[in-house]
Amino acid sequence: MPDYQVKMGFGLHCGWAIEGAIGSFFKIDxxxxxxxxxxxxxxxxxTKQYGAAxxxxxxxHEILSEEIKYVCREIDTxxxxxxxxxxxxFTVDLDVENMKAKPDRFLGYPIKDKRxxxxxxxxxxxxxxxxxxxxxxxxxxxxxxFKEMRKTYDKNFHKxxxxxxxxxxxxDWASAEDIFAQCLKMNANDGPSQTLKGYIGExxxxxxxxxxxxxxxxxx
Numbered sequence: 611m612p613d614y615q616v617k618m619g620f621g622l623h624c625g626w627a628i629e630g631a632i633g634s635f636f637k638i639d640x641x642x643x644x645x646x647x648x649x650x651x652x653x654x655x656x657t658k659q660y661g662a663a664x665x666x667x668x669x670x671h672e673i674l675s676e677e678i679k680y681v682c683r684e685i686d687t688x689x690x691x692x693x694x695x696x697x698x699x700f701t702v703d704l705d706v707e708n709m710k711a712k713p714d715r716f717l718g719y720p721i722k723d724k725r726x727x728x729x730x731x732x733x734x735x736x737x738x739x740x741x742x743x744x745x746x747x748x749x750x751x752x753x754x755x756f757k758e759m760r761k762t763y764d765k766n767f768h769k770x771x772x773x774x775x776x777x778x779x780x781x782d783w784a785s786a787e788d789i790f791a792q793c794l795k796m797n798a799n800d801g802p803s804q805t806l807k808g809y810i811g812e813x814x815x816x817x818x819x820x821x822x823x824x825x826x827x828x829x830x
Contacts, residue, residue: 621653623667645693652690653699656827660685660699661801663706668698677747681760683768684775685802687824696824701802704759767796771803779823783810 625646632641653665662685671682682700689696716724738744750756774789790807793800809825 618663619654619657620664621650621655621657622664622670623650623653624670624673625649648692649690649697652692652827656688656690656699659827660701660805661799662701663704664702666700666702668700671698671700675745675747677745678750681750683771683802686806687779688827689824690827703763704756705762705799706759707799709755709759762797767793767800770796771800774803775806778806778810781817781821781823783813783815783817786810787815 623646625644627642627644627647629642630640631638632643633639649667653667657663657665666682671679674682681702683703684698684700686699687696688699716727719727735744735749739746770789771793774786774793777783777786777789787807787810790803790810793803794807797803
């Protein structure tokens with residue numbers, strides 16, 4: 611299949627969950643149940659609507675370090691199916707289209723050896739993180755691929771989008787639509803700008819009469 615690509619979306623949320631064997635006499639699965647699990651699932655599905663690889667809930671954003679919060683962008687406030695509580699949505703802008711695949715450093719290794727090496731690397735990183743000898747930001751700030759994926763997003767763009775988003779939440783949709791159009795001139799492929807501008811256009815530039823700074827995500 612020429613030019614075939616796999617795209618992945620990640621919904622990130624935090625909260626309690628029940629882990630256990632779910633099912634009946636005929637079929638049992640190990641699973642996790644809770645409204646928080648459902649929320650993460652809804653966010654994962656919504657990555658397609660926003661053209662974003664990652665969607666982070668406001669609940670998770672609140673407990674992130676200041677350095678990680680700095681690279682997050684607030685893109686909407688919504689309610690999802692199964693919940694009436696508005697949720698702030700954030701993303702981390704990552705442009706993966708022009709990334710080049712690196713050669714597999716474990717090419718030719720048996721699967722068991724690959725897993726063993728990676729497990730040891732994970733243990734080393736976790737020990738440093740939980741031992742206070744390293745932070746997640748230390749990892750990201752030194753990662754060449756992370757920098758490469760973020761180079762198309764600059765401070766001027768984020769400032770302009772934040773300006774439009776503020777207008778959008780306040781109900782000044784005429785101004786918001788114009789600003790989002792400016793954002794798309796700066797970055798034509800920005801999914802959140804396309805999504806919010808499109809939503810405003812669907813309602814002819816006028817917020818609903820009961821607009822309270824959030825909307826319902828109708829797609830499941």
